[in-house]
Amino acid sequence: MTEPHASQSRWSDLERPPLNVRELRRGLVLPGGLWTSLDVVAETGSTNSDLAARAAGGAAEGAVLIAEEQTAGRGRLDRRWSAPARSGLFFSVLLRPGPDVPVERYGWLPLLAGVAVATGLSRAAGVDTSLKWPNDLLVTVDGEERKAGGILADRAVLGTGPGPGPGAAVQAAGPGAGGDAVVVGIGLNVSLKASELPVPTAGSLALANAVSLDRDTLLRGVLRSLERWYGEWRTAGGDPGLSGLQEAYVAQCATLGRTVRAELPGGRELLGEAVAVDVDGRLVLVTGDGVRHAVGAGDVVHARAV
Known part of the structure; x- marks a missing residue:
């Protein structure tokens, strides 16, 4: 495993120093805590794919894998996700909710991660982050909503490698699902300048005037928030209402x-007003004929404010 402390590229960009893996471990990998290991690699194709392979080999819950640069990162619907080295946070976490959480509740994990990231960033970066269903992270840049990050969940079953994609696919399971794991990947643009954005509609914490762009601070804030929300959700047996997750996501x-x-x-395609997020994490739309539709998978485009 490559740790970027001794890399010749450590100071190749003084505005984008490498993560301090030793300090991150010291602050996050604690006795009795969720996070059991934390590794940083200089470059990889996809942290989700790498961690899913570890999960298939029986890796313990709470493993965290971070890449300073991803060359083949995936967003929703297999879209490519890429950014300059050390310009963002690109990491995956391994979760094993266990027998106390029904598999049909696993579909809430990407939404839970969204709430945790938004909550963590509001404290660590001083920037308001909202969520576009199901798992895009939005910030405001020059009065406009911009996507600054995204979340992707893959299910991995012991001995089978990575499972299907996010949303409803995470909910699917068969016999022996107690050994299942979910790998949740998070990508967040931190210091990207306007000239570095992959598309004009993208954004970053820097462009949203965040008070801190220190990636160590941001990562600690997000992982601590994720640990808290995940713990409450699992204690509630995955119930989104009892854990407060559904209310927080809606807010x-x-x-x-x-x-x-x-x-x-x-x-x-469906065109309608988004009126609710139901107990299964699906987006409820009301179309022009007054019919309610629950959408569990797909892509959503914001048309206008109602």
Whole structure:
């Protein structure tokens, strides 16, 4: 495992120093805590793929894998995710909710991660972050909503390697699901300048005028927030209401109250007002004919505020 302390590129960009893996371990990998290991690699194709392989080999819950640069990162719907080295946070965590959480509740994990990231960043970066259903992280840049990050969850079953993608696919399971693991990947643009954005509609914490761009501080804040939310959700047996997760997600969801276009699997589309997030984490739309539709998978485009 490569740790970027002795790398010749350590000071190649003084504005983007490497993560301090020793201090991160000291502050996060604690007796009785969720995080059991923390590794930083200089470069990899995808932290989700790498950690899913470890999960298939029986890695313990709470493993954290961070890359200073990803060359083949995936977003939702297999979109590519890339950014300059050390310009963001690109990491995955391994979770094993165990027998106390029904597998059908696993679909809440990407939404839980979104709440945790938004909560952690509000404290560590001093920037308001909202959520676009199901798992995009939005910031405001020059009065406009911009995507600054995203979340991807993959299910890994012992001995089988990475499972399907996020959302409803995470909920699928068969016999022996007690050994299942979920790898949650998070990508966040931190110091990207306007000229470095992959698309004009993207954003970063720097462009949103965050009070801190220190990636060590941001990562600690996000992982501590994730540990707290995950612990409460698991203690509640995965119940989104009892754990407060559903209420928190609704409060931070920028999709609700808007007219949206849902692009569904199979080429279908729905246009309607987003009115709720139901107990299964699905987005509820009301179309022009007054019919309610629960959307569990697909892509959502914000059309306008209602």
